[in-house]
Amino acid sequence: MITKNSLRRFLLMLALTSASMAMAAVTPEEAAHLKTDLTPFGAEKAGNADGSIPAWTGGYTQSAANYKQGDKRPDPFAAEKPLLSISNKNLDQYADKLAEGTKIMLKKYPAYRLDIYPTHRTAAAPQWGYDNTFKNATTGKIDVATEDVSGVYGGIPFPIAKNGAEVLWNHRLAWNGGDTFTSSFDTWLMTSGGKKVLATQTPFFYQYPYYFQEGSADKFDGNYFQGKLLTELPASKNGEGLMVYYNLSPAKRASWQYLVGQRRVRRLPNIAYDTPNFVASGVSYFDEAFMLFGPSDKHDLKLVGKKELYVPYNSNKSVLVPSDELVTPNFLNPDHVRWEKHRVWVVEATLKADQRHVVPRRTYYVDEDTWQIVLVDGYDAQNKLIRQTWSLPYLAGDLPALTTQFMWGTYNIDTGAYVHGLSSNDTPVHYARTSRQPSSFFTPDAMAGESSR
Template sequence: MNKPQRPLGANTFTLATTFATTLAVSLLLASPAAQAAVSADEAAQLKGRLTPLGAEKAGNKDNSIPAWTGGLTQAPAGYKNGSPRPDPFAGEKPTLTINAKNMAAHAERLSDGVQALMKKYPDFSIEVYPSHRSAAAPQWVYDNTLRNATRAKTIEGGYGVEGAYGGIPFPIPKDGYEAIWNQRLAWRGGNFSMPMRVWVVTGDGQRSMASGGVQTIRQAYYDPAGSLEKFDGYYQYGKLVVDAPGSKAGEAILALDGVSDAAPRGLWQYLVGQRRVRKAPSVAYDTPDSVTSGIGLFDEAFTLFGPIDKHELKLVGKKELYIPYNNNRAANAKVDELVTPHTLNPAQVRWELHRVWEVEATLASGKRHVIPKRRYYLDEDSWQIVLFDGWDAKGQLWHTNYSLMLTAPDIPAVTNVVMWGGYDLQTGAYYLNMSSNELPRQYEVKPTIPRSFFSPEALSNEGSR
């Protein structure tokens, strides 16, 4: 959807109107719709000062954030695809614990949401470990990122993109729209599936399983056999088939997401009670997410799901922040050990200091959303959202969301589409989604999944079994 442009005014040909027209055209050229790709000279930084995906290669001044040296790219000996991945840093101990008592001394490196949790729950803390820049991608993704840098541009007021394929579209971003497209088109391993469970915890600390099933995603944008010329505009296909609890077994959701209006979003849902597939346009924006028993919103799924055109996006800049990272240990923990009353168990969650891009989303003129303001934090090495906070119409912090970031050197990648969730700071409820804890399989890379698997007809067959 295009952002509305300000009219140029009356047609009276005067010096004043000429100036106004010139100013309006200048503003239009500076808008996301007219954002040009970077020059070849700028793109050359991806082979020197910057990593191949656009992060700062150097560490910070005191080396508490180390230099990027290529990430983790070797699978552990004997590792088999889809098996739970071991913790690559199992022998390390926390170097710092931050809680309500000492958070003021570390406030500049804490998100508002993390500080709010510390204030609300005195026993909540974060355990900070040595930082490891483990994010990596295959060389062909790096090569495509370099090509994208000089050819990709945003369109449709920033809500669409063209000229990008097979890599980060804007490794040297100029605005918030480009940064968010980097998140949408981040490298997570191409195609995957995994069994998953959704755990919800009520304000009084009672835990239950809200949903369980199998999630399958095809990142068509990262088909190594594809190309920009062959790309049809649909960057991702996703299917969730629910198998638990019994009252929900058989339900299914299918989503097709595109990079522009030329590839319109498709959403279908299979409900057992209706025994038919129907289009589900309401599975978007601020509709309560049924998969999380309504604690989260649909556009909070996977840290960002579906259109975001109700908000305008501003690139605030880069900062150092404590974020969840390299959380393979949490992925292998027992549910009782991880999903505890009020918050995830601090002893199971690993936090590290990393540089992040901060993007602020504010409600666009004439739009409605129950969360009119959000602040996203994107990991500079992978471009994936790790934390984000949301404020209500009264300006009160309401939702704080997270991804624990799984490290998969066998791919190689780090990914934020497993072990993500959110806290409702007003009710005290929270949830953990895409959890494979205590399940035999984990995030499993798949070969190219046929397009026919992601059709409404296939959805009907899956749901009615």
């Protein structure tokens, strides 16, 4: 006789089995598309119907003839002129190619506009990254409930993504040009009253053990990102330090802060979610940094599909002007922001019933060629769009890479304030690869020693 309890257990086991199947890697037949009609990272290789999005032909893998590593990279498309400009006067004509937050910004500010340039599919990576991505396609697995990832290394984890969680993991583990980087960055706050304020100036060192070329999935400990920053300015924050580890199992993430007044390092439990980001003076949230920082398990993730959208892209021109020319009241100066039409994956994030977050709904727009998030629309509890997070993807053909690892920020649409994070407009180096550091470099004791000097 089948009892209610036994039936309930059977249904639960069936549900768990179905979830496990949903987490399985793709078949070899599906993965084979990465060598035919898809790019090695999983984007559609062909262009769109009207030719406004060209076919991918290998990306951009060159640098200017006189470029030296560490120099400011030029804008390879500086001679191009906009194809069109979108403002609040003609936005209805292009509404189907605009994110909701972009439309609201255009409606609110008559001076805000998008200059649309020819589309260049510049995303590229080394062959070993493509080879690893091909392996990951048939070995990568994800537990959607915990966001734990396994069976991947050194490439896009889910190039043929089946759900929203896989798409966001592709962003976290995207190719950004190498394994170790350093630079000095400024984080600017533009107040609602139109005053530009330096929130922090920070030498920042970050490393991606996931992309150590000699490694492999079976030997990898899961710590895919290590970052350390030491604040220099403003003077009131001088010496403060922050260090983070992120893992393929989000529960194993760790973070520490060095507090000058206390002269000690403390373990931080909450460098994630909607905790105000103290690096940005609390104007943005930690999970808006780098477009997505930390876990997203408070939200249910739905992969809506793919669409054509106008997004910031190939944005070298944005970083080649002084910050005073770029960071202007209410929004970045449209004269210095390049927009292009690209295909993006759309992921809807909706707060789970038993969770709390000040931004209960978000829409992520993820570039198909790089798997990096380029825009995010954020809604409040009344379903009002209140925030838009954006990145200015930067082209480094010498690496090669198109990266969103610096030059990103968030507009507070209600107040008109915004933050422009990891700006290198006023620094001598934009985005430089550097020597790999030993694990001892990323320890609380090492950070305390550097911060207290």
